Amino acid sequence: MGITDSIFKRLRRVNPRIMAAAEKTLQAVPGVQGRMEAEYASMLRDLEPSLKPYRNEFAAHAQLPQAGIPREEIISAMERMQAHERTRWESGFVSGAVYHGDPSYIDFLNRVYALNSQSNPLHSDVFPSTSKFEAEIVSMTASLFGAQNNNEICGTVSSGGTESILLAMKTYRDYARSRRGIRDPEMIVPVTAHAAFDKAAQYFNIKQIHIPVGDDYRADAAAAERALTENTVVIVGSAPSFPHGVIDPIEPLSELARAHRVGFHTDACLGGFVLPFAEQLGYPVPPFDFRLPGVTSMSADTHKYGYAPKGSSVVLYRGSELRHYQYYTATEWPGGLYFSPTFAGSRPGALSAACWAAMVSLGEQGYLDATRRILETASAIKTEIRSIPELRILGDPWWVIAFASDTLDIYRVMDFMTRRKWSLNGLHKPSAVHLAVTLRHTEPGVAERFGADLREAVDHVKTHPEDKGEMAPVYGLAANLPLRGVVSDLLKRYMDVLYKV
Ligand SMILES: Cc1ncc(COP(=O)(O)O)c(C=O)c1O
Incomplete structure (x- = not known):
């Protein structure tokens, strides 16, 4: 979902008594609304640098530049941003998001565009x-x-x-x-x-x-x-x-x-x-x-x-x-x-x-090949997950594989995976994590790397109870926070930040 941990970390510091109160009562308490507003503002200020990583590197244009910027300069800036963002999805660390991603295929689609x-x-x-x-x-x-x-x-x-x-x-x-x-x-x-x-x-x-x-x-x-x-x-x-x-x-x-x-x-x-x-x-x-x-x-x-x-x-x-x-x-x-x-x-x-x-370029054969690769890779990944006793796959999935744990905080497992460059989807109700297998994951070694990292993640969570993780407290809190309106309001302010120059 993209909401970062600091929002919720900061939110947790709000008086727990207030947190537990019903939303309507909360808003009626004199001064609370103002205090929440101040909390939001300060949380989002903390968040901004991670959401706007290019601020110090590239010029920001709040108004039209007086004279147009040379085309080559624009292309070169975009190439640098792409280089920064591309490696993670290209190397198969991301759940869903980019479904094909082969460079020559992308070049072909770009020519068509x-x-x-x-x-x-x-x-x-x-x-x-x-x-x-x-x-x-x-x-x-x-x-x-x-x-x-x-x-x-x-x-x-x-x-x-x-x-x-x-x-x-x-x-x-x-x-x-x-x-x-x-x-x-x-x-x-x-x-x-x-x-x-x-x-x-x-x-x-x-x-x-x-x-x-x-x-x-x-x-x-x-x-x-x-x-x-x-x-x-x-x-x-x-x-x-x-x-x-x-x-x-x-x-x-x-x-x-x-x-x-x-x-x-x-x-x-x-x-x-x-x-x-x-x-x-x-x-x-x-x-x-x-x-x-x-x-x-x-x-x-x-x-x-x-x-x-x-x-x-x-x-x-x-x-x-x-x-x-x-x-x-x-x-x-x-x-x-x-x-x-x-x-x-x-x-x-x-x-x-x-x-x-x-x-038309893939044709039926192209889709059949892609599907076979995805389902075979998904099967290998399910075998990896099933071999880890602390983890449990939810239901009987095809190629979008959700897993949970009865003994460990699954969000801490996800946090460790994030440190290993993985971008998995955190789910809740019930607490779980999923990987949507794409063609990126069918590349040689990716499924094995996922299994090895996941095993290490589980071992780490078992042996390092002091490591609270980054998103784990966030998801834990989001799952339990009774004030859904507060969560919704935070998400809206988060979107406001995205639109800041
Ligand atoms: C089952 C299902 N329906 C609908 C959507 C919404 O698709 P989009 O993000 O393209 O709007 C998704 C996105 O993941 C999905 O998985």
């Missing part, structure tokens, strides 16, 4: 090549999910997984309002589904009904049935989920949706470009796509395991009628007849061109 940098699908008459690319991206993606025998599957390109999910949820809200007269829409969402569903609920005023997951971290279908009301517009499942990398029981969930004539969305943002190929390779992939009659929409991220550059995803629907509820049209605007399929108006056509180029 450069060729198309001026294109904008909003002007489809000027840039018909972009429309061609986008239509084919949608069709190629749909064909992975059972559209070969079903020509009603359609969709659009979006800017990423979050936008695909927001679009789908807005579509269900509008469809249900128009077709069923639902004024107070509700969506049924497993607690492990991506935060983008919560964002959609907030943005579009849809009530989110959370359902729990079972011991296997998969959504509880019986709870979904109990959560259904006459206002339900959609049920959601993940294939797989971000935190634990497990596939929800899509078949029973989507059947439930079908029986009650509500929508069902499979979030395959993470798995859309792995699972179809895993199935072809003979892995036992449970049904999750449009071959299930209850699945009415899906999201699949080309910019993750589709190996396109960041900024593209696909949202798909069963039937163009549903897709029409996503589209925006303006017929009375003095600016002319206006329409856009997604949230943005103008869009970067170059990203769609690069996404298309990624897909």
Whole structure:
């Protein structure tokens, strides 16, 4: 998540009595609000240097420079920043984030971007090549999910997984309002589904009904049935989920949706470009796509395991009628007849061109090879984790592997890994850490290095109880802090810092 430890370390120094008090009471205590404000300000001041590492090295431009800076100087500054940032992800230390990362592949995508940098699908008459690319991206993606025998599957390109999910949820809200007269829409969402569903609920005023997951971290279908009301517009499942990398029981969930004539969305943002190929390779992939009659929409991220550059995803629907509820049209605007399929108006056509180029250059064979490498590496990494008695893998994951410990503070294990250059994702509820295996981890020696470092991390935590770690107190506190509003406020101020020059 990126929030650094010093925020919470400082927060801990706030009077513990105040910390334990309920938020409303807290805010009513005279002087407390001011004191919290002062605490925030000082915490964030401490944080700034680590968030702005380039301040002393590169000129900062709060206003336009009076005379333009020479192009070569700009390129050289950017090259130095890249050199600083690149090594970690390139050498396979990072969970997720960069999914392909091979230098010659990146060069190819950069050439494609450069060729198309001026294109904008909003002007489809000027840039018909972009429309061609986008239509084919949608069709190629749909064909992975059972559209070969079903020509009603359609969709659009979006800017990423979050936008695909927001679009789908807005579509269900509008469809249900128009077709069923639902004024107070509700969506049924497993607690492990991506935060983008919560964002959609907030943005579009849809009530989110959370359902729990079972011991296997998969959504509880019986709870979904109990959560259904006459206002339900959609049920959601993940294939797989971000935190634990497990596939929800899509078949029973989507059947439930079908029986009650509500929508069902499979979030395959993470798995859309792995699972179809895993199935072809003979892995036992449970049904999750449009071959299930209850699945009415899906999201699949080309910019993750589709190996396109960041900024593209696909949202798909069963039937163009549903897709029409996503589209925006303006017929009375003095600016002319206006329409856009997604949230943005103008869009970067170059990203769609690069996404298309990624897909057709890899082809089915490229994705099969990538999937095989990823699943084999994930299996080796699972074996490494299982060989460490203090660690326990959560559920039965595919290639996003979450692990916890019953005897050690898992966040201290993560801290040791960070010192060894690893960037793993800290999870909570329950406390765990995950590694999303990418092609970077399939390079020779990376899985073995992960195993060796993890073993050392566990030994270190066992033998050095005095080492409290860096993020461990942060996660411990974040898990227990009753004041969620305070945590939320801190996150907002953290974002403010990111926008400081
Ligand atoms: C299952 C799942 N859905 C949605 C998203 C959101 O994708 P994005 O970060 O591209 O908006 C993610 C991101 O990791 C994800 O794992």
